[in-house]
Structure formats: C-alpha cells, structure tokens
Amino acid sequence: MKVGVIGAGTMGSGIAQTFAQCPDVEKVYLCDIKEEFAERGKGKIKKALDKRVARGKMTQEEVDQILGKITTGLNTICIDPDLIVEASIEDMESKKNVFRELQYQIVRNPKCIYATNSSSLSITEIGAGLPSPCIGMHFFNPAPAMKLVEVIAGINTYQKTVDRIKKISEMLGKTPVQVDEAPGFVVNRILIPMINEAIFVYSEGIAKIRDIDIAMKLGCNHPMGPLELGDYIGLDIVLAILETIYHDTGDSKYRPAPLLRKMVRGNKLGVKSGVGFYDYADGQKVPVD
Ligand code: 3HC
Secondary structure (H helix, E strand, O other), X not given: OEEEEEOOXXXXXXXXXXXXOOOOOOEEEEEOOOHHHHHHHHHHHHHHHHHHHHOOOOOHHHHHHHHHOEEEEOHHHOOOOOEEEEOOOOOHHHHHHHHXXXXXXXXXXXXXEEEEOOOOOOHHHXXXXXXXXXXXXXXXXXXXXXXXXXXXXXOOOOHHHHHHHHHHHHHOOOEEEEEEOOOOOOHHXXXXXXXXHHHHHHHOOOOOHHHHHHHHHHHHOOOOOHHHHHHHHOHHHHHHHHHHHHHHHOOHHHOOOHHHHHHHHOOOOEHHHOEOOEEOXXXXXXXXX
C-alpha cells in the first residue's frame, strides 16, 4: 500500500517511519508545507534508524530499504495514496485546509482513507465535506516504539473504515482500540489532566520537580514522571489538548494550571525548546527548581 503522511514534525516523522518499517507498505510520502521541513523529518528518521544500527538491532541494508521507501516534498507529491494520515499542527482550520487541498489528488482513488492523528479535535468536524468521512488514527510518541493506536470514529465514520484502520494498525505491529469521538478521546482525556494536576502540585509548592516525577515513576510504575512527560510531549501540545477538553466539556476540572499557560507564553515548551520543567542544555536534563 501507499501512504501519505502530512506533517513531518515529531509525530509525522515517527508515523512515516512506522509505516516505512512495515513490509506491506511499498511507499511513504512524507509531506510538509516546505520541502526542507519534510527533508528534516526524513533526517530525524535516519538518525533514529542509525541508532538502531549502532545498537545492533538493525542492519544498514534494512535502514537503506526503509529510507528508500520514503519520498519527501510538498503535499502535491502525494499521488493516489491508499491512506492519508494527517499529522500537521493541532489547529482545526489548518487540518481542514490540508484535506480540502488533498481532495483534488484523492478523487482519483475513491478508496483512499482520510485519517487524522489529531490528539483531541473533533474527527467529524475535520472531515466535514470530504468525499468520504474522516477517521482518527492516533499514534503515541515515540510512534515507532509505542504499541497503541486509538482508532476514533466520528459520527459519520463508516464501520468498514474503522475495521480497515484496525487491520492496518495490526499490520504495523500495534494494538488498536476503538473509541467514539469525544474530547481527548481516551488516553489524552486521562493522561493530560494528570500532567496538569502534577503542574498544580508543583505550583502549590508541595514537592520539587524531580520528586514529583520520581513519585509517579516508582509509585505507579510509569516509565516517565508527569512533568518530564509534559516536557517530552511539548507543553504547548499539553495546553492545546487541555483547552480543547476544557472548552468542549465546559467542566472546570480541566482548567489549565496558570503555570502551564505562563510557561507556554514564555516559550518554555520542554525538550523541543530546550527548557521546560527541565533544562536540556548540552544534552543534560536538569530540573529548573
Ligand atoms: N523514535 C523511535 N524509537 C524510539 C524513540 C524515538 N524517538 N525513542 C525510543 N525509541 C525506541 C527505541 O529504539 C527502543 O526500541 P527497541 O527496544 O526496539 O530498541 C525503545 O523505544 C526503548 O527506547 P530506549 O531503550 O532508548 O529508552 P527507554 O527504555 O527509556 O524508553 C520511552 C523510552 C519509550 C520514550 C519510554 O520512556 C516511555 O515509554 N515513555 C513514555 C512515553 C509516553 O507516555 N508516550 C505517550 C505520550 S502521549 C502522546 O503521545 C499522545 C499525544 O497526542 C500527545
């Protein structure tokens, strides 16, 4: 099958890598609004694969084969894919625009599935007006390593599309779970308020950053503490998801912690901006308190 991945950021490049590693996928178009962004995404994939070679988990030949399947460029290179996974910025209007533009290529392949990796937005709204309704195919960061795919049905999504995306997820070695559209779906509805709560706990002076993270790692067996995970996801993304859940439910329990807003305004976004709850200068990871 041929797959178009729209958006070559952290999630888009991880998703493209996941597809390219699958023997049943012959071609992956990794697209972005600028060619250089798409190339940078492929560069990230190369770096991740090189690490696997260095660890003896993959051969150079396998890496070359995987990279050879990935073509980068603008959305217009994405000709007649069987599946499009949109992983662009978490903004309703821009997601709708991506699909509006792509329709012109897609109409030649009426069986093409429109999927979005949106982390919390309405699948029904993103897909409104498309020749066939959209579906949520939500991967988790880092996409090549995380085993879950949330398969989200909007109100108009066909059951046959849900079944097909579940099959494709299994083909990728993932475990799919079927979810009805709702703000934050399942994982982010539970995970993101937990991270927000950890930020409240920190702002109230109850414990230091490292101690909050150690508490949740050792007390709950989480692989990462909530504050380091917030940094890893990106605090801007955490805030955007919370805003959606808060806005759509109107429930004050989802109000973002004022410190989270302040950090995002100050570009303290976590790993991607070099500082969040931890400082990542010189490859270190030092709590800022
Ligand atoms: N890209 C590709 N693969 C990666 C990777 C990356 N950036 N980071 C790690 N991996 C792979 C490694 O290659 C390795 O695979 P292997 O076992 O086949 O060699 C495996 O993951 C384990 O990696 P490491 O041994 O280097 O490191 P750790 O054992 O410390 O695991 C981790 C790293 C997988 C990131 C782990 O800390 C973890 O699971 N953290 C929690 C991540 C999480 O909760 N993600 C969900 C975030 S929420 C989300 O994404 C939803 C969104 O909508 C916001």
